[in-house]
Amino acid sequence: MSDEKRAKKKLSRRKFLVRGGLGTLGVLAVGTYLFRNPIRRSLADFANTVETPYLGDTKTPSIWFEVLNDNSVILYSPKVEMGQGTFTGLAQIAADELEIDIDQIKVVNSPSISGNMDDFGTGGSTSISSLWQPLRELAATTREMIKNEAAKKLGVEVATLSVANGIISSDGKTMSYAEVVDGVKEWKVPKTPALREIKSYKFVGKPIPRVDLKAKVFGEHIFGMDASMPDMLFGAVVRPSEIGAIFEDADIAEAEKMPGVIKVVKEKDFVGVVANSRMEAENAKHAIKTTWKTDKVWQTKDIEDMIKVGQGTPITIQKEGNAKSILEDDQDKITAEYHSPLGAHAQLEPNGAVAYVEEDKATVMISTQVVKITRDEIAKRIGVSKDKVNVIPTFLGGGFGRRLHTPNGIQAAVLSKAVGKPVKCFLDRKEEFQHDTFRPPTHHVLKAKLRENGMIEAIEHNVSSGDVAFGSPLLPGIAPALMGADLGAWRGGMINYSAIPNYRAVSWRVKLPFATSWWRSLGLLANTFAIESFMDELAEKAGKDPVQYRLDQIGDDERGFRLKEVIKAAAEKAGYKDKAENGRAMGFACSVDVNTPCAQVVEVSIENEKIKVHKVTCAMDPGLVVNPDQVRAQCEGAIIMGMSASMYERMYVEDGQLRPIIYGPYRMALMRHAPKEIDVVLLQNSETPGGVGEPPLGPIGAAVANAVYRLTGQRLRSMPLEAS
Template sequence: MAAEISRRQLLIGGGAGVGLIVAWAAWPRRYGARPAAAAGETVMGPFLKIGADGHVTVIVPQAETGQGAWTALPQMLADELGCDWRTVAVEPAPIGPLYANALAVEGLAADVTPVPLRKVTMRLADRWAADHEAMLTGFSTSVRAFERPMREAGATARALLCMAAARRWDADWRACDTQAGFVIRGNDRLRFAELAAEAASLTPPKTPPLRAPGEGKLAGQPLPRIDVPAKIDGSMRFAADVRLPGMVFAAIRQAPPGDSRLVHLDKEAARAVPDLVAILDNPGWVAAVGDNWWAANRALDKLAPRFETKGGLPDSGSIDAALAKALAADGHSILSHGKPDGLLGDQAIHADYSAGLAAHAAIETPAATARITDGRLDLWVGTQAPAAARAAAARAIGVPEGDVMLYPMPLGGGFGAGFDTRPAEQAAILAQKLGRPVQLMWSRVEECLHDRFRPPARARLSAALGPGGTIAAWRAQVATPATIRDTVERLYPSLPIEHGGEPAAVEGMLPGYAIPAFAIDHHPADIALPTGVLRGETAGVTTFFAESFIDELALKAGADPLSFRITLLGANPRLAHCLSTAATLGGWEGGGKGSGQGLACFAGYGSFIAVMAEAHVGADGRITVSRLTASVDCGRAVNPALVRQQIEGGLLFALPAAIGDPITVTRGLPDQRRLGALGLPKLSQLPELQVDIVASTAAPGGVSGLAVPPVAPAIANALAAATGRRCRTLPLRSAA
């Protein structure tokens, strides 16, 4: 049966009142997830419901982390449907393979599989999507992955509504159209709500009648965000806002990484804390439970837990040594072309770079609410991987995944931290042990201590200049943990993953320039500290290495850094346009000594960006970034306001990792345990921002992580121009 069902058929369903579904029954059983219909709602397919009062609910399979997914995806569907934006609402999608992020799945499968094993990669992607319901939010894929499904869902529903109206008017449905929530034909008008139940029972056209670009009234418009009003008035509910009858509150302390065990608790002191309900310990952590979270956290302070770890614990020194050891060992070839080593002779230019850990530092600390009733687990959690979180919670308490109902909540900033399944697992265990609903929330200190930081890295770069300001050869060796592989293994422990070099670990090390001979190697490093995905991914580090080195090559060639780059971008006109635009808007003066101006560019996620920075070092030795100018080509902008917000947010997000305080590690735990210890810029220290969005008819690209990679190298290049000294370490230090 599965082979006989087309994608078009899967898009169509129907129902009214109590949630009757028409076409869903034809699905194979493994596609059992479907949106629930409230009284008066008609399900028009897996992505759309229409209510009797005219409201349109879009089923969104991507988490809202502040990036605007709950606006951009509904906007694409609403544009095709022809509805009134004021009537559009959002509902998170249930867990199921139909809502899998195919683009992220394919990308990650390639990232964790060595290049010679591409057939294995595709089998891995197929198995992942089929067996693991790989719903993922991240890697700037939301619009790119779901533009087509959302548009097709809206166009098909529009066709069905026009068919239903045409029946009443005894007309050809192709003569009908939709506008602002009505089906129209001349002076005839019928509301969607009047037609939805009838429309859902009809047979759709074989091909969804997609509108031509610009034909709709909503796509490309800076429509107001759906999530903002609730965030402003405080009615938006996050995982820590859930309230259940009889619920208690838990705080937690966790062991350092490695083989650790709990060796001491002062339970007598903790029991003196008012409102304490219980003390529960588990391998690797201890939790205090109270009638309120404040009591639970106070009790943990009194418990004064101590953990013992077998073997040594990593610190900043051992991490640096592990990176140096990995760089000295043989690496894994990820990309190569030509014979660069034969061109890297005595005149070759060499430079070593390094980057430290970087924190997520999201506004919301990890939280989850759990309840077990008759052996079934209800779980409320903000997550970027809901199927993986559900599976992890089920494993933690020994129940089938089918007995877990996960309610995906919005996140107060994810940046990759939402891939962590620990809060879901811990809350499930606590609910099982307590026999009552429990809400677990990590303290800010706990979040800082057990963040899965962006991994550190070391790089050795070599290049040979060619005639006319070109680069004849380029070699890059990068020592860093295989973080994407480790993340995928944590999320999907049964997947067969090849170990070795990781393509994602060196993403950004081959900049978008014309270089005839190159070699890019990954040297996997075991730093004995868990790491994770951060906004901008590894390119947040590798672009710093590559674009800083490009400036060094320009200096050796005696060329203006802008002219040097433009010469190399003949085959990349979109990136060249961004670069020249950013330089023009920023008032580029050549980047000479004392100018304090620097440039960097980046191509990724199907988009292009260039950033110009103005920075200087004050008399007190502090780095000040006074201005960041960016030019962005992300193809068709579904919502220009969202694009601007994400670019501005990315520029500012990248600042702490670029000029903030370094993160140091002692005995397996970071020394920085508060947001204030990360060197986050204050409002008065933020640079002036200027963002240009290039008008484009190309396919939409990703923007959420786009602005992060070029910020650090643009600032580094500006500081080198300001001071005459090159800092090759991230975070940047003025005395380097």
């Protein structure tokens, strides 16, 4: 076998999936142990600690990189940019292995037709962590391919070549990457070269400005909402205001006669209109008389009654020792209950798409976090094969999990097919609020027994939540049966204090009458609010300093070590004090999410009967940091978004409708609520990059509640947190 063949064979066996992940859950779970709790617990533990792998191509450089005539390189990203800075991180990683300057690389979204897609989509704080290894290998391989061709063209040995800024030199002769690739018809993919030493990287680890900064500061047309196609028409879809309403019929006679209307499209499950302009489409939409079937007029109380620990089927997701029996027997156990409300994504860019369905193909421009699922759903609905549907992802005007469901893509495609022209179709804001895939409300029951020295003998967390992962197209339909508990709902719900001898966490599933699903950090915010508020309550009962109390009950394994380090760093940097001073008090909380530990100290006062957050100190250890500035930006944003969700936001149900339907009444953090000081400390106690986008959302709610208690003596156990 020739070297080349051997290299090719090796290449085809090269995989990055060795660490396992969601894709392997089915394999692990199938068998006679299917419904046994220990297996489900090990699955839960696995899902809690495993790094989500990259589930796309990792061996075809040609679908990742393109060298242009000006000696710049395009990186076709299978991960979308929704503000999290992924394009910048990927540019840094690729530029270092390609040995080009950061200004020579341009990151663009990979259209589905290119084949460079990730089955998983973009989410879960995984974009940088999952691509760290494969992207470096792809970039290094690409660099070697170019060098091999350069050696041929220059008539020298590869070993004599040196590379800098995309220019190859040997013995006084130079050639740019662009000159090398010019005219090359066939590329040989060599075996993966050795990667460069991390400390030799020029861009990884540096606070490189965002690569999309100029586009976003000068108002370039980069979002799904900005997309357009020649001869484009405008569509609008009628959506019900009532929860659970099923489309029955529509009287379209009047709408059909409205000015500018091209066609009113009645489908089995919805009715929409296509018109010459947005206004004409909107006006006609309101002239359609639609009848809906609803079984029940829902109220907030109905929802609250459903979300209760003790209702439905409990699944034990974590168990160490005998917490259950100890706490059942203990008459003096400490218990507390916590609640979190229904929350909206409220991302600024509404969902929509521009679609053009032709005879046997379709093109769809859309803000989506799941390019492949969006493509497959559209292909199925309009009856075109998947490889003829080109989904072109755009920049996202906010993601936060909202764009992991994209029926809006289907609707635009159906309308386009009906008129044979491109159609642009977006939700309005009321529809965004009423047809969101909400963060579910939760109810938590915490129980604990303390030893005489105040340390925790046993602790238990029960969480009742609406679905998060279950029902999502991201998870196979069999997942609920296999896993029992919704891994999104219980995210952050496990006990991290592993030095406690007896601990247990139990998840109770509730199916609500409207869609609840992924919302940045999933259950982390609510679960951490409950557990970390309770930890402060226990510390007080034990008469201990809440920070030391936590440190003393965390195990000495690697996970425990990294958590303790961020706790110490946050407390030290903030100068944490366990007492109120000058009308201000501090609160502490910590969490571990996607293996990234994070600890926060907040400083609050009460002004005009409202909680005012002055300063947040955040220590986080995401492992190797690719871009410290953007990791800080994620912390700053996550802290204020977490404050918003913990202190202001709440959806409710009134006479069958989800409300509010507009910003303002849906109260969110604004400029005046943002802390004047946010101090971020980054630790790097891991050699590879971990998740960043969601972990810093964990502690904030509990930290604020703990600070308010210290200041006022009032224990707030329900979000949104309001001082009274």
